[in-house]
Amino acid sequence: MSTATVQKQPVPYSKDTGTVYNILFIIGLCHLLNDSIQSVIPAMFPILEDSMGLTFTQLGFIGFALNMVSSVMQPVVGLYTDKRPMPYALPIGLTFSMLGVLGLAFAPSFITILLSVIFIGLGSAVFHPEGSRVAYMAAGKRRGLAQSIYQVGGNSGQALAPLITALILVPFGQFGSIYFTIVAAIAVAFLVYIAKWYSSRLQDLQPTRKQQTTNKVNSNNSSITKAVRNALLIIIFLIFARSWYGSAISNFYTFYAMEKYHLSIAESQIYIFIFLLLGAVGTFLGGPLADKFGKRNVIIVSLLATVPLTILLPFVGPTVSLIVLALIGLILMSSFSVTVVYAQELVPGKIGTMSGLTVGLAFGMGAIGSIALGTLIDFIGLTPTMISISFLPLIGILAFLLPTDRTLLEWQKGK
Structure with missing residues (x-):
């Protein structure tokens, strides 16, 4: 089957009714609440190491359980x-997360912590592909901006982890995580409203029987051509580089x-907060920049421009490292939402699947990175590990092999 024929399948939810900003901001807020719940897990690492005597490898397994469950399930949920x-x-997914947080507050052992984390991972696996679909449906023609609004909520939630540690977990310990059942309950209430809009929107945009038949035929004939498969493989490598570095x-x-730097737990959280906060800013800026300058260009710059900074980071003092971390977070994460939109346009009509693949893959790579890096630290130490991972963004050079934005547009038009 030729590339031109393959790319003619109709794109669901493409009816343009303008950008629905209230829905975008609400789903972005829900993303913030969901990911702030997830951020409780790595935020608890110093607490659990102190109170339960867990090793870095065990902490890596906790991060692995959270991210791997989410990453494996996301593309499955998206495909379905x-x-x-x-x-x-x-x-429903956020209700699972609420139950996981409740279990986490009372977990007496390493095993029960893992079980609670699995519940949180399941809730996240359901939320992310469906949340991305809502953002796509509400985007109108501004897909980069819409995905940025949605994704910046998640990155902002992750940025709350250091504050959660300093303000809640340090004074209250493990039990302090119970307060996030309130956060989950608020998210559930908002998502009921989103679900009602989503349901009514589906009725307006229900594909015709002819379109559904065409989708089925194209699916059965394997819509991913060799060129698309190669591009997806490159995207996987790029996500690997970004996720492993971010996980570290x-x-x-x-x-x-x-x-x-001989800091306390609370003081050290400032560094993570700065990295994640500027990462959230970069996530938001990436979408509008991609709308203007092209998604492929933003992906290339976001990885390669961070290389000098990541190599410099292990060799600077405490003050300069804050500035360097801020710049790394800002630049590196500018491609996060852009990668999702690029993949959605690479394989039209598979909004949930591509969102689940790219975001889920980021979680999965982070999961593998969490356990691998934890084990590496146990064997060779913190400083050698931090120096080793500083070269990961160099993998961004592969982004030059991605099809250009114009090529993707030509594929979609069937030229």
Whole structure:
């Protein structure tokens, strides 16, 4: 089957009714609440190491359980809901997360912590592909901006982890996580409202029987051509580089700062907060920049421009490292939402699947990175590990092999 023929399949939810900003901001807020719940897990690492005597490898397994469950399930959920959209899966998923947080507050052992984390991972796996679909449906023609609004909520939630540690977990310990059942309950309430809008929107945009038949035929004939498969493979490598580096900073840099700069747990959280906060800013800016300058260009710059900074970071003092971390977070994460939109346009008509693949893959890579880096730290130490991972963004050079934005447009038009 030729590339031109393959790319002619209709794109669901393409009816342009303008950008629905209230829905975008609400789903972005829900993303913030969902990911702030997830951020409780790495935020608890210093607490659990102190109170339970867990090793870095065990902490890595906790991060692995959270991210791997989410990453494996996200593309599965996306693939299923591309065929059978489930608006009310959103509040149901957050209910699972609420139960996980409740279990986490009372977990007496390493095993029960893992079980609680799995519940949180399941809730996240349901939320992310369906939340991305809502953002796509509400985007109108501003897909980059819409995805940025949605994704910046998640990155902002992750940025709250250091504040959660300093303000809640340090004074209240493990039990302090119970307060996040309130956060989950608020998210569930918002998502019930989103689900009602989602359901009514589906009725307006229900594909015709002819379109559904065409989608089925194209699916059965394998719509992903060799060129698309190669591009997806490159995207996987790029996500690997970004996720492993982000995992190293968000999960273990606090220990590095405590060891190198002789800081307390609360003081070391400032470094993670700065990295994640500027990462959220970069996530938001990436979408509008991609709308103007092209998605491929933003992806290339976001990785390669960080290389000098990541190599410099392990060799600077405490004050300069804050500035360097801020710049790394800002530049590196500018491609996060852009990668999702690029993949959605690379394989039209598979909104949930591509969102689940790219975001889920980011979680999965972070999961593998969490356990691998934790084990590496146990064997060779913090400083050698931080120096080793500083070269990961060099993998961004592969982005030059991605099809240009114009090529993607030509594929979609069937030229």
